[in-house]
Amino acid sequence: MIKVCGSCHSTWAGGRFCEDCGAPLTDPFADEARSLPSTMWRYIRLQYGARRGMLVRVMAILLGPIAAGLTLRAAVARERPWSIVLAIAAAPIGIATWWAIHWMAGRAVRIWVLRKGQLNKRRLARAMARRALR
Ligand SMILES: [Zn+2]
Numbered sequence: 001m002i003k004v005c006g007s008c009h010s011t012w013a014g015g016r017f018c019e020d021c022g023a024p025l026t027d028p029f030a031d032e033a034r035s036l037p038s039t040m041w042r043y044i045r046l047q048y049g050a051r052r053g054m055l056v057r058v059m060a061i062l063l064g065p066i067a068a069g070l071t072l073r074a075a076v077a078r079e080r081p082w083s084i085v086l087a088i089a090a091a092p093i094g095i096a097t098w099w100a101i102h103w104m105a106g107r108a109v110r111i112w113v114l115r116k117g118q119l120n121k122r123r124l125a126r127a128m129a130r131r132a133l134r
Helices: 031-035 038-077 082-117 121-133
Strands: 002-005 011-013
Touching (some): 002 038, 011 038, 038 082
Antiparallel strands (some): 002 011
16 A cells, blocks of 8 residues: 655555654545645555556566476377377477566556656655665
């Protein structure tokens, strides 16, 4: 859950008070947050977009072995030499499935979230540095 500071416009991953200025944090989906400047909204959208990309990547990790398993099962039902060919292909197919989804998730975040949100790179770098230092 992302929380935002109403007075200095920092974003925080939860918590009740801003660690920068001490003001109480607000929920970006609460009514009082409607008055936040649009740059705040862009940043919030970026955060949630990146998280969505991460979820898709977790899905890729799960779907890769499933694709490999399905290929193996198909291999068992075939006659030789196709059973052997499919069995050998199962691992690369699983890896290719994982990689394709993983790659697409990265592209999707970059295109849809970053471009639409008109990311402020300096602000993001500052936020990441602050997080890394803690
Ligand atoms: Zn603050």
